[in-house]
Amino acid sequence: MALRVWITGASSGIGAALARRYAARGASLGLVARRGDVLRELAASLPGRVFTYPLDVTDTAAQAAAAQDFMQRVGVPDIVIANAGVSAGTLTGADEDLEVFARIMAVNVQGMVNTFHPFVGSMRNGGRGRLVGIASVAGVRGLPGAGAYAASKAAAIAYLESLRIELHGSGVKVITVLPGYVETPMTAVNQYPMPFMLPVDEAARRIIRIIRRGDSYAVLPWQMAILARLLPLVPNALYDRILAHSIGRKPRGLPV
Template sequence: MSPAAPASGSGTPAEPPERIFLTGASSGIGAALARRYAARGAVLGLVGRRREALQALCDSLPGQGHRIYALDVRDRAVLHEAARDFLARGPVDRVIASAGISAGTLTDAPEDHAVFKAIIDTNVLAMVATFEAFVAPMRARGQGTLAGIGSVAGVRGLPGAGAYSASKAAVRAYCESLRVELHGTGVRVVTLAPGFIATPMTARNPYRMPFLMPVERFAEQAVRAIDAGVSYRVIPWPMAWVARLLRLVPDALYDRVAARRKRKPRTGLR
């Protein structure tokens, strides 16, 4: 990346724009985060499966220098190639692993095994692959932020969503482990746990979604949390209290109540 030009009339170099690598940017939370960061001048590396959606997003963003990488985050080699390309253009300040998929799953349905695998591979292992490409450069600089998008669905297991709940519980534990590993290096690890956010992923949920939050409002609060370098935050805040209470509910009571809950459809990944 070429050196920044001096600020007009100041005689001092302008601060270079922050550079952010963001997965899951094709839609939903990832796209909303991209819009929020671009509005404040960030240069973005946008990763997603759908090239047309990525290009349309990129074309709509203010600023210059954004890059799109149309790929499946489960392909570790291709993901690392994209990371190297973005790193070659300048140091990266933040990496946000937002890619995620969801579907109803049942353990006693053999055909769901492939869905289990796809969800775990996308929501957990792809997050590991995303971060691993940036840890060494960030450690060398002594600064940077790695942010993983989890979910309140990882607080307790939800019936009919074993793969999704397991993946999001794993995200929290993984990010916590990584945070401890990087303690004292200057690299922060942030875990965000959205509640119900109005995105294509939640649009087909056949049950009531308390505290449903517009995705742009979520992005605003998520960016503040990432800026602050918080270790873990549930958004929106009322859902944080629900999450705390769920951890305290005895298993016997939780089982009776949760068993009556409507389940996520087993009609395909999204």
Template sequence: MAVRVVISGASGGLGLALARYYLGQGAMVGVFARRADCLQDLFKQFPRQVFCYPLDVRDSTAVQAAAQSFIARAGVPDIVIANAGISVGTLTEYAEDIDVFQQVMDINMSGVLKTFQPFLIPMRETGQGLLVGIASVAGFRGLPGAGAYSASKAALIAYMESLRVELRGSGMRAVTICPGYIKTPMTAVNPYPMPFILSADEAARRIARVIASGKSFAVVPWQMGLVGRVLKLLPNWLYDFVFSRAPRKPRKLL
């Protein structure tokens, strides 16, 4: 039987690359995304394998309906990848950034919860399955000018750890993946060097290997894992000195 995979944030970037990877492996794939046109392109290429659901992961009612539809049409998924996310610069001194901050948290953190929730009980009943949260190395320490993004990814890392322990003994597993830089429209605006940057397709291949490996936590690429460990070990005075001078991601109202 073909593997069944659900992926959120599949209209572009890493999410679309993951969808294409699994479809290329013959999987049955449910894709959640806000941009319906991109989903239609996938459907035209893989009409018998892909199930398209245009939705916003902040809308729990829409996600619940999509989950029920996918299970009815394709069966209980083997893998659910909560990938939907946004990255935008924020600064606390601007009142208009309060709403932006909330939107980043709602999509990057609460959107993961809303993506997993309707699948968890059906997957638990089968005694198997993977819930994969796409976090970020940015969650290791607070990046100046990106407080919302760093906070959302730090929260997601902690949430995934809680979920991992909760699922122990159920046959299911929670997997946390922290990508470094990936070539997407989201990173194209970054005004600073991005070491070890990967194409979306290469990142998708590596992430799929991690998912299949049985690991519960991984940084992709592994070199960024070393960078992350160094950042976490830096004393506050040195971290503050270095990063207070670093370029910052541009602000943008959503």
């Protein structure tokens, strides 16, 4: 039987690349994104059964209704990928950034919860399936000028671990993926060096391999996996001194 795959943030970047690869493998897809026109254009280019749901992942009711529609059409998904995410530079002392903080946290954390919530019961009852959260290496330690994004990804990592333990023994796997830099619209605005950058299609290929293996936690590429292991070991005084002066800052403004 063909895979049934649900992907949020599917209109561009990692989400669109995942959709293309799964469609090429004959999967039935449920694709979620805010930009309905771009989403429909992507769907029209894909083979097989593709259902599009233009909505904001922070809209709990809309996500639940879309999930029910998808399950009625094709059944309970085998894979649910919470990929939707936004980013922007933020400063706690800036009044105009308070709304940006709230939006980033809402999309990157509550949006992930909203994505999984409609499917957990059915997947648990069936004793199978994979819930995949796309977090980030940025969630391993705080980054100057990116407090909202780093905090949201740290929260996502902790949430996914909590969910994994809750579902232990149920047959439902929870998979946490931490990409480093990937060539997407989110990173295109960055005006600083981004080491070990992955092309988006290569990132999607590696993520699908991680999902197929059922890894509970994975960082990509391998260079970033080493960095993610080492960063927590760096003393605060040294970490603060290095990061305060040697890293570029994400542009501030509306989340992308």
